[in-house]
Amino acid sequence: MKRYFFPLLILFLFVLYYFPILHETPDTNQNKGLTEEPTLMSDMDKVYPLPVSGYEHYIGKPIEDYQSRYGEPDSVVSNEDGTQWWSYSETVEEYLQLEVSDSLIQSIFVLGDQVNTGSLRIGMSRENVFDETQLAKHFYFDHENRSYHLTLSTKNMELFPLVEFENNSFAVLYFYPETDIIYAIRFLTYDKIMQLNYYFIEDMNSQMDEVDIIRKDIHRNDQINQLHLQEYFSIIRVKNNLEPYLSSEELENIADSLANDLGSDQLSYKELSPYEKSEIDDSTYLLKYISGNQIYDSAMKLGLFYAIQENREMLLNEEYKEFIIKVKDDDLFIVIKE
Numbered sequence: 001m002k003r004y005f006f007p008l009l010i011l012f013l014f015v016l017y018y019f020p021i022l023h024e025t026p027d028t029n030q031n032k033g034l035t036e037e038p039t040l041m042s043d044m045d046k047v048y049p050l051p052v053s054g055y056e057h058y059i060g061k062p063i064e065d066y067q068s069r070y071g072e073p074d075s076v077v078s079n080e081d082g083t084q085w086w087s088y089s090e091t092v093e094e095y096l097q098l099e100v101s102d103s104l105i106q107s108i109f110v111l112g113d114q115v116n117t118g119s120l121r122i123g124m125s126r127e128n129v130f131d132e133t134q135l136a137k138h139f140y141f142d143h144e145n146r147s148y149h150l151t152l153s154t155k156n157m158e159l160f161p162l163v164e165f166e167n168n169s170f171a172v173l174y175f176y177p178e179t180d181i182i183y184a185i186r187f188l189t190y191d192k193i194m195q196l197n198y199y200f201i202e203d204m205n206s207q208m209d210e211v212d213i214i215r216k217d218i219h220r221n222d223q224i225n226q227l228h229l230q231e232y233f234s235i236i237r238v239k240n241n242l243e244p245y246l247s248s249e250e251l252e253n254i255a256d257s258l259a260n261d262l263g264s265d266q267l268s269y270k271e272l273s274p275y276e277k278s279e280i281d282d283s284t285y286l287l288k289y290i291s292g293n294q295i296y297d298s299a300m301k302l303g304l305f306y307a308i309q310e311n312r313e314m315l316l317n318e319e320y321k322e323f324i325i326k327v328k329d330d331d332l333f334i335v336i337k338e
Contacts, residue, residue: 047136049164054118059169063100092238107188109299126180135161143190147204225327228298245323255324255335292330
């Protein structure tokens with residue numbers, strides 16, 4: 001009998017200890033708190049529009065307001081639909097471009113690092129921006145009696161995050177990928193940001209089961225986009241102590257000839273590649289083809305181009321002096337004469 005006593009005693013103690021644990025009633029309140037935590041955090045992390053304190057003040061205002069303070073632009077380019085681009089470029093450090101439609105400022109693109117744009121400035125780091133505001137991934141706004149939801153991808157957040165202001169405007173911050181420093185800022189209206197065709201925007205009033213992405217009518221003016229990009233590239237080169245690109249009628253004719261010869265074979269020239277045309281001369285032309293991915297806005301095209309290190313190295317190569325850009329719809333075709 002004694003030999004069974006101790007094993008039974010051990011078994012009894014084991015059951016006595018583990019039975020309450022195995023049959024413990026779950027704490028439903030604790031589980032509920034865990035599931036609701038993301039919603040609570042989302043409310044706490046909500047980013048509100050910033051007060052108007054800088055260049056965003058001019059968005060949506062008559063162009064006369066800006067003109068009366070800063071004078072006449074150095075150049076004006078007009079589209080067939082009446083849209084104008086006013087460039088102030090007395091020095092590269094003060095360069096900016098205003099887009100004007102129906103005499104109202106739709107966007108201001110700033111490349112000059114001496115322009116006092118307000119709380120958000122060129123040269124700021126991402127950490128500096130966080131001292132002013134948080135960078136949100138989601139924005140909800142009303143425009144023309146409709147509600148919209150704008151969502152930024154991880155890549156959008158890295159390269160072109162947005163800041164919203166209380167006067168129904170946004171700022172696109174152009175960051176260098178490697179250094180996280182702002183090199184350009186674009187202030188723009190709600191309407192203009194929907195025309196960029198870059199950010200994911202959902203029409204919250206849509207009755208469709210699928211997500212309704214905004215596809216505003218795009219004014220595809222190749223010639224104006226070429227002028228803008230050539231201007232932007234030259235400004236960037238001069239800011240980096242390089243000579244602006246030289247262009248000529250001869251180089252433009254050569255670029256047209258090469259583009260026509262290549263035709264659909266442009267896709268073979270995504271990288272910078274040599275190309276010789278015997279009937280022209282013995283010069284070698286470097287070609288690069290860049291698919292636009294349905295981005296037609298010239299300032300946005302610059303940002304997407306400049307985000308790639310190889311493109312920046314090409315743009316800032318001091319040996320490349322003769323350069324021409326051809327724009328066809330949303331694609332870029334670049335020709336450099338060595």
